[in-house]
Amino acid sequence: MTTASVRHRALTLAAGGAAALLALTACSSSESSSGSSDAGPSSSAASPTVSGTVTVFAAASLKESFTTLGRQFEAAHPGTKVVFSFGGSDSLAASITGGAPADVFAAASPKTMKTVTDAGDAAGPATTFVRNRLEIATPPGNPDHIASLKDLTKYGLKVALCAKTVPCGSAAQKALTAGGVELTPVSYEQDVKSALTKLVLKEVDAAVVYRTDVEAAGGKVDGVDFPESAGAVNSYPIVTLKDAPNAAAARAFIALVESAEGRRVLTEAGFLTP
Structure with missing residues (x-):
């Protein structure tokens, strides 16, 4: 075999080895990428997005x-x-x-x-x-000069309360009992917003509601604090x-x-x- 032939054969073997090495590296890289891909969703599943x-x-x-x-x-x-x-x-x-x-x-x-x-x-x-605690809601300016729970019993005054079965009504009854006040409202409402709406629409002269509802009504009503509310906080x-x-x-x-x-x-x- 000539020197040229030997050199040619060595170069051919070297090229083949390099190609095999590249193929092996690519395969290893592919497996590594596949492993990383599997880890991604697993990590994401541990912290699900709220939707x-x-x-x-x-x-x-x-x-x-x-x-x-x-x-x-x-x-x-x-x-x-x-x-x-x-x-x-x-x-x-x-x-x-x-x-x-x-x-x-x-x-x-x-x-x-x-x-x-x-x-x-x-x-x-x-x-x-x-x-939350209660307040007496009145029209702006408090035209009937309501300053206490007892004032709600004034002759001719129309008052709305929440139904006794709902929390605002139960709290109102507790406050009335604490104050020794017997009050018969013209309306028992199924929730506090309905009681306040009666007042805003001028269907009643006062309503016992939550302080938060007086705040939410803005200038449509005034709020009157009364001491018995402290013992009827919900x-x-x-x-x-x-x-x-x-x-x-x-x-x-x-x-x-x-x-x-x-x-x-x-x-x-x-x-x-x-």
Whole structure:
């Protein structure tokens, strides 16, 4: 074999070895990439993104503050939508125990929340996030010069109260009893907003509502404090429901409500810290 032939054969073998080495390296790189790809989704699955609709059943007195927090929640979690159902806590609790689909329940009293937890419809223990106290709402300027609960018994004065079965009505009855006041209203309303609306529409001369509702009404009504309200403060509990269609979003919404920002919105609306 000539020297030229030997040199040619050596070059051919070297080229083949290099090609094999490149192929082996590419295969190893491919396997490594495949392993990294598998790890990605696994890591992502551990921290799921909040999305979809979260349905919140909440006491009527929470309407303004929760609506504000709902907008903040949607802005913080693009693609989400918060749907609220506001009303009397007892009616909402009955709907939940009756099978109505919802993710979160925020009640205006522990007693109402107990209806849901005792029925086994809560995902865990409820937590108190705010408190609320009563005021007497009057027309602007307080034309009847109401200064106390006893003044509500003035002859000819028309008063609206919440129904005794809802938290604001139960608290009002407790305050009336503490003050030794016997009052027969012209109307018992199913939630606090309805009682306030009676006043705004001038169908009554006064209404016993929450301080937060007086704040929310702005200049449409005036508020009168009375000492008996201090002994009739309602605590507001909140909970994720057991069969929540969107439990992850429910927990995230409750986290916002209980956060520093949530507390700021609620206290600015007139709620008391728990």
